[in-house]
Amino acid sequence: MSRLIVAALVLLLGVGSLLGAAAWNRGGEPQLIELTERELELPWSWENGRDDDDAELRLTFRWQLRAEPQDARVWLSDVTLRALGFGTGVPAGAPEAEQVYGRSLPRIAWVAFEYDGPAWRMIEQRRAMASPERHGAEPAAASRLVPIDAGLDPAVLRRRHATATTVMMPAIVHMRYAMDPAQGPSVWGWVPRLVANDVSVPYHLRERLRGLTRPVRAAVANADGEAPVPAPRYSVKLGVGRLGAVWIEDVRVRD
Amino acid sequence: MKADPRRAAQKRADRVRAFRDELSALRDEEASPLSPEQEAAIAAYHERLLARLAVEFDVDRSARSGQLSRGLRLASFFGAATLVAAITALIQRFWGGLTLPAQVTLLTMFPLVSIAGVQIAAERERTRYVASLMALVALGTAWVAILMTARLLDIPFSALLLWPGAAFGMALAMSYCFRWVLAFSLASLVVAVASVFFVSGGVPWTVLFERLEPLGGAALVLTVMAKHFAAAGEAFEQTARLTALTMLLGTVLVLASVSGTSLLAFAPSTTLMLYQTAMLAVCLIVLWRRLEAGDQAGVNLASAFLATFLFIRYVDWFWQAVPAWAFFLILAAGAFASIALLRRVRARLETA
Numbered sequence: 147m148s149r150l151i152v153a154a155l156v157l158l159l160g161v162g163s164l165l166g167a168a169a170w171n172r173g174g175e176p177q178l179i180e181l182t183e184r185e186l187e188l189p190w191s192w193e194n195g196r197d198d199d200d201a202e203l204r205l206t207f208r209w210q211l212r213a214e215p216q217d218a219r220v221w222l223s224d225v226t227l228r229a230l231g232f233g234t235g236v237p238a239g240a241p242e243a244e245q246v247y248g249r250s251l252p253r254i255a256w257v258a259f260e261y262d263g264p265a266w267r268m269i270e271q272r273r274a275m276a277s278p279e280r281h282g283a284e285p286a287a288a289s290r291l292v293p294i295d296a297g298l299d300p301a302v303l304r305r306r307h308a309t310a311t312t313v314m315m316p317a318i319v320h321m322r323y324a325m326d327p328a329q330g331p332s333v334w335g336w337v338p339r340l341v342a343n344d345v346s347v348p349y350h351l352r353e354r355l356r357g358l359t360r361p362v363r364a365a366v367a368n369a370d371g372e373a374p375v376p377a378p379r380y381s382v383k384l385g386v387g388r389l390g391a392v393w394i395e396d397v398r399v400r401d
Numbered sequence: 402m403k404a405d406p407r408r409a410a411q412k413r414a415d416r417v418r419a420f421r422d423e424l425s426a427l428r429d430e431e432a433s434p435l436s437p438e439q440e441a442a443i444a445a446y447h448e449r450l451l452a453r454l455a456v457e458f459d460v461d462r463s464a465r466s467g468q469l470s471r472g473l474r475l476a477s478f479f480g481a482a483t484l485v486a487a488i489t490a491l492i493q494r495f496w497g498g499l500t501l502p503a504q505v506t507l508l509t510m511f512p513l514v515s516i517a518g519v520q521i522a523a524e525r526e527r528t529r530y531v532a533s534l535m536a537l538v539a540l541g542t543a544w545v546a547i548l549m550t551a552r553l554l555d556i557p558f559s560a561l562l563l564w565p566g567a568a569f570g571m572a573l574a575m576s577y578c579f580r581w582v583l584a585f586s587l588a589s590l591v592v593a594v595a596s597v598f599f600v601s602g603g604v605p606w607t608v609l610f611e612r613l614e615p616l617g618g619a620a621l622v623l624t625v626m627a628k629h630f631a632a633a634g635e636a637f638e639q640t641a642r643l644t645a646l647t648m649l650l651g652t653v654l655v656l657a658s659v660s661g662t663s664l665l666a667f668a669p670s671t672t673l674m675l676y677q678t679a680m681l682a683v684c685l686i687v688l689w690r691r692l693e694a695g696d697q698a699g700v701n702l703a704s705a706f707l708a709t710f711l712f713i714r715y716v717d718w719f720w721q722a723v724p725a726w727a728f729f730l731i732l733a734a735g736a737f738a739s740i741a742l743l744r745r746v747r748a749r750l751e752t753a
Contacts, residue, residue, distance in 0.1 A: 150516050153572035157543050160565025161509050161550055168554035202497045202553075231603050245668070249661070251604045251612070298603070316557075318605055341605075342557045349500050393555050 171387030177304070178385050178395065179261060179313040182378035184208065185291045186345070188360045203352050204344040205382065205394075208289040209259060210269055215324070215332040217272075221265070221294050222319070222335040230255045230296060230335075232321055238331040247323035247333050256390070257317040257337055258295040258307045265292040287361075293317075293337050300390070316341040316390035342392050345384070351397040355380060358399075407527075408636060410458035417447050418463070459527040470528075477534040478581065484534075485541030492549065504553055508546040515539035516573070523577050536579040540586070543569045560596030560606035563589050575633060580640045587623060587644045595619040612664045613652045620648035643698055646687060650706040653680045658713050680710050 186205040212218050224234045230253045236246045260266070269292060294312070296319060297303045303314045318339040325331045347355065358379055383396040424440065427433040433440070454460045461467040488511055496504060515538045522532035544566050551562055570586025573579065596606035598615035609616050623645035631638040656662055657676035660669040667675070684707040691699030719728055 149576035150520055150573070153539070153569055153576060154513055154516050156565065156569045156572050157509065157512055157546065160547055160569065161505065163565070164547070164550045164554060164556060165505070167556060171556070201493055201495075249666075251599075251602075251608055253603050254605055255603075342555060345555055346553060349497065352497060389556070391554070391556050 171389040171391045176385045176387050182381045185289045193359045203347040206344045209291040213336045215334040218334040238333040250321040252320045255296045256300040258303045259291045260294045261311045262290040266290045345392045407458045410454045411460045414460040473530045481534045481537030511542035512539045563593035584644045591619045614664045617652035
């Protein structure tokens with residue numbers, strides 16, 4: 147048996163380390179923010195009538211990608227991209243730009259997300275001006291979580307954006323290159339993924355979300371093309387710890 | 402080098418079987434130099450030897466029982482894989498209905514119970530088929546425990562999670578010489594080591610499956626280090642070498658065949674050509690070294706990779722350029738040429 151004790155101890159040590167890491171993550175001064183259904187979405191598999199009600203429940207993050215080159219450069223400038231470790235020395239118009247930026251490796255960085263703040267209102271205004279007829283359908287369901295800054299040191303970002311509606315989370319930043327026939331070549335950064343793209347709902351909070359299903363987006367707009375404004379049905383108090391791991395503190399179903 | 406006693410016993414039993422077959426053929430051709438008394442004495446000794454080896458090591462005494470043993474090994478592997486799948490599906494189905502402490506306790510219990518199963522099975526059966534099945538189940542459930550615990554605690558899936566899984570597997574493999582467990586654990590160790598390259602540069606570790614040089618580098622290190630596993634057993638050295646070579650040759654094969662999988666800053670066509678040359682060189686070096694070492698499994702592995710590489714190159718270069726009939730005719734001509742070449746090599750070896 148002694149030969150197998152080492153294996154058992156390694157396993158216990160591994161699981162113990164995970165519990166320790168989770169405890170350490172939640173210690174200190176965690177960031178807390180209240181988000182809604184728009185930012186933390188129910189999965190399709192939840193309350194879908196199948197016999198898997200006891201499966202775990204995880205809410206998926208949604209945020210504004212800001213993937214258009216001009217908007218992206220507002221918050222993710224060349225200086226910021228260089229600070230994250232990206233090379234930006236090759237001009238977008240250079241012949242080798244497509245190969246250099248197309249093969250650029252993604253980077254992990256801390257990204258400051260602002261919830262329902264000036265950045266969101268700017269996006270909303272811009273969209274309203276760009277296509278006023280479609281404007282009604284989107285904002286109600288659209289996430290109001292907007293990336294506004296990025297860096298390698300979360301403490302610096304927290305100091306720079308010390309508001310109750312801003313939260314720093316680790317994310318994966320990519321470089322993109324595109325050739326637009328009208329506007330010419332562009333290079334910009336964007337955040338297509340968070341390091342943790344979803345978060346589990348603890349057992350004791352899960353029952354509060356019973357009876358809610360994920361809304362079908364196409365059904366949001368009415369016959370006139372103008373959407374009713376469906377208010378988020380629940381809000382979630384989210385914590386972000388020292389390691390950047392997230393967790394749910396509380397879930398509140400709105401009236 | 403510490404020889405695996407069961408493998409040594411099986412080799413001895415195989416030699417006895419071959420000796421008996423040849424002696425029987427010599428007797429039929431009336432060319433046996435042994436008198437009936439000598440033959441009877443040898444036969445009696447071999448019977449006693451085989452009986453002892455069967456009791457001590459449960460060796461296969463005939464070709465048919467050898468085939469059955471291979472079937473048993475396959476069944477063990479299949480049984481372990483399906484058992485782990487069943488446990489994982491059970492976890493996912495009922496998981497949400499349990500509290501976090503209950504979930505973590507249960508997750509940890511699965512591999513611990515499997516470890517106890519390994520011990521009980523190893524004490525009761527010499528062949529260790531059930532023990533190796535339980536070891537694979539322990540390894541699978543340990544990985545489930547580590548990954549699921551991290552998921553429950555909302556710790557993102559990172560390369561750090563590979564280390565405890567690999568360490569557990571190594572410790573488990575060392576206990577009773579479980580070769581498959583060692584191979585899986587070494588493969589995850591290679592991935593964990595390769596991930597350090599990207600993580601230290603602030604790049605997501607999963608990029609190592611898109612840009613393959615660090616993975617190949619870690620596999621090369623394991624190939625060089627494989628001889629040190631001999632201290633743990635003859636079988637371990639071979640398992641470590643085969644695992645490392647599979648990963649190394651597989652990595653270079655992908656680098657030589659798929660554009661955009663390299664970290665090198667050259668033009669994609671230049672990089673491909675570079676790795677095609679490297680693949681040929683690596684395959685030939687491995688073939689030569691394994692032939693020198695008399696390692697049949699290593700020779701087979703390198704030959705298989707070389708054949709796959711040459712076939713991919715051939716298809717890539719000629720499928721569009723020549724008509725289908727000529728394409729297959731050239732392949733057939735290549736096969737005949739290789740037969741002629743191998744015959745000449747064999748003749749030279751026999752006269753040497």
